[in-house]
Amino acid sequence: xxxxxxxxxxxxxxxxxxxxxxxxxxxxxxxxxxxxxxxxxxxxxxxxxxxxxxxxxxxxxxxxxxxxxxxxxxxxxxxxxxxxxxxxxxxxxxxxxxxxxxxxxxxxxxxxxxxxxxxxxxxxxxxxxxxxxxxxxxxxxxxxxxxxxxxxxxxxxxxxxxxxxxxxxxxxxxxxxxxxxxxxxxxxxxxxxxxxxxxxxxxxxxxxxxxxxxxxxxxxxxxxxxxxxxxxxxxxxxxxxxxxxxxxxxxxxxxxxxxxxxxxxxxxxxxxxxxxxxxxxxxxxxxxxxxxxxxxxxxxxxxxxxxxxxxxxxxxxxxxxxxxxxxx
Numbered sequence: 463x464x465x466x467x468x469x470x471x472x473x474x475x476x477x478x479x480x481x482x483x484x485x486x487x488x489x490x491x492x493x494x495x496x497x498x499x500x501x502x503x504x505x506x507x508x509x510x511x512x513x514x515x516x517x518x519x520x521x522x523x524x525x526x527x528x529x530x531x532x533x534x535x536x537x538x539x540x541x542x543x544x545x546x547x548x549x550x551x552x553x554x555x556x557x558x559x560x561x562x563x564x565x566x567x568x569x570x571x572x573x574x575x576x577x578x579x580x581x582x583x584x585x586x587x588x589x590x591x592x593x594x595x596x597x598x599x600x601x602x603x604x605x606x607x608x609x610x611x612x613x614x615x616x617x618x619x620x621x622x623x624x625x626x627x628x629x630x631x632x633x634x635x636x637x638x639x640x641x642x643x644x645x646x647x648x649x650x651x652x653x654x655x656x657x658x659x660x661x662x663x664x665x666x667x668x669x670x671x672x673x674x675x676x677x678x679x680x681x682x683x684x685x686x687x688x689x690x691x692x693x694x695x696x697x698x699x700x701x702x703x704x705x706x707x708x709x710x711x712x713x714x715x716x717x718x719x720x721x722x723x724x725x726x727x728x729x730x731x732x733x734x735x736x737x738x739x740x741x742x743x744x745x746x747x748x749x750x751x752x753x754x755x756x757x758x759x760x761x762x763x764x765x766x767x768x769x770x771x772x773x774x775x776x777x778x779x780x781x782x783x784x785x786x787x788x789x790x
Contacts, residue, residue, distance in 0.1 A: 495731050499530040501557045505544025505565055507537040511675040511755075515590060515719055516560040518751045522742035527734070541565030542575050549582035553726035555735060559583065561722045567774035571782055579722075584732060585767035586721040587739040591758045593699070594671045594692040594715045596706060599662060600685055602669075607690040607704045610669065639706070639713060662686055671715070674699070674756020692716060699756050718774075720767050736764065 502520065506512045517533055524531040536544030545565040551557035566579045577583070596610065604610035655676045661667050663685035671692065680686045691700050692715035694707035706713045721739050723732065740761045742748060752759040762770075781787070 495555055495728075495734055496527050496529045498556065499532050500524075500527060500555070501532050501534055502560060503544050503548050503557065504533060504535045504560045505537060505541035506535065508535050511592070511673055512560065512562060512719065514675070514755075515752065515757065518748050519560075519589065519739075519742045522745045522748060523738050526738040526741040540569050542569060542577075545579075545583075546575070546577045548722070548724060549577035551724050553584075553724040553728075555723060555727050555731035557724065558586070558735065559722045560589075560719065562719045563717045563774060566722075567771050568778050571775065571779050572788070579771060580768075582725050583722045584725045584727055585764040585771070586723055586732060586735045587743075587764065588718055588720040588760055588762040588767050588770070589739065589743055590719045590752055591760055592673055592675075592717045592719070592756070593697055593758075594717065595674060595677060595688050595700070595703070595756070596669060596690040596692070597662060597672045597677050597681075597686045597688055598669045599665045599667070600687055601665065602687065604669070604689055607706065607709055610689045611709060614669075639710065659686075673717075678754075678756060697758065699753055699758050718767075718770060720762075722767075732764070 500523070502516060502523070504513050504516045513535065520531050520533055536547050538544070541562070541564050545559060545561070548557055548559035561583070565575070566583075569575060570579065596607070598604050598610065602610075604613050655672075658667070658670060659672065659676055659680060662670050662672075663680050672686075677686060677688070681688060688700065688703045690706040690709075691697055691703045692707075692713065693705045694714045696703070696705045696708075721735065723735060727735075743759050743761050749759050
């Protein structure tokens with residue numbers, strides 16, 4: 463009979479001991495991410511250089527994560543619409559952004575955006591760096607970088623490039639070159655890369671800053687030439703092309719691409735995504751695809767990407783202010 467109070471007490475204790483177990487079971491272990499498809503948002507239309515680079519990573523990312531990676535193009539407002547969509551997505555790692563310089567470092571300097579990159583997005587890693595390249599028609603009198611600069615000083619050579627959606631391009635061209643070199647190149651906007659490249663190859667333009675993805679076919683076809691590349695020193699992707707920074711100290715115009723996630727993603731999710739990006743960029747087929755298009759594959763730590771964005775913002779703010787640049 464003396465056992466009854468003890469047994470009754472034990473019966474009351476059991477639920478208290480067992481109670482926390484269901485709550486613990488609901489916590490997702492670090493290795494459970496991802497358990498469903500991951501959405502990779504590209505803030506530009508299909509077919510462009512950003513889209514091509516992002517899609518090259520799609521299958522390697524899926525292989526590493528062991529879940530499908532679904533690409534979604536969310537274009538508009540200079541990349542702001544897609545960027546804002548990711549910034550406002552649940553911070554669970556299932557919606558990530560293929561980010562670049564334009565909407566993350568330049569656009570916020572020109573107009574108010576519905577997101578704040580530093581506050582609303584978390585850097586995962588860079589993916590690639592794409593230098594802007596100075597191009598001239600094949601029969602141009604500017605046979606090399608030195609003669610181009612001399613002609614520009616003497617004649618005010620016209621430099622033309624896309625503006626609007628691809629925000630990094632005009633700033634990395636004549637505005638910046640004018641600022642650091644004292645030249646007075648004129649900016650004449652084009653509505654897209656294709657008509658501009660056609661005009662350049664046809665000799666209607668004196669010079670342009672182009673991407674390797676746009677220019678390579680015409681260089682190979684002997685229709686345009688590259689007097690210089692927009693890097694401080696010679697680039698491994700075009701080692702025979704002089705760096706503009708060699709003759710114009712301080713000049714550098716390189717577009718970065720990277721992966722970002724909504725701020726607040728758990729540490730283990732961010733780490734898993736970083737490992738996936740490093741794996742994907744390191745794949746031989748991805749390396750070849752990037753290098754064939756004059757794009758340098760390069761990953762980074764999240765902190766390095768954060769620092770890059772801050773440094774770019776300082777650089778382009780000066781260019782925008784001194785150039786009096788405004789969006790149409």
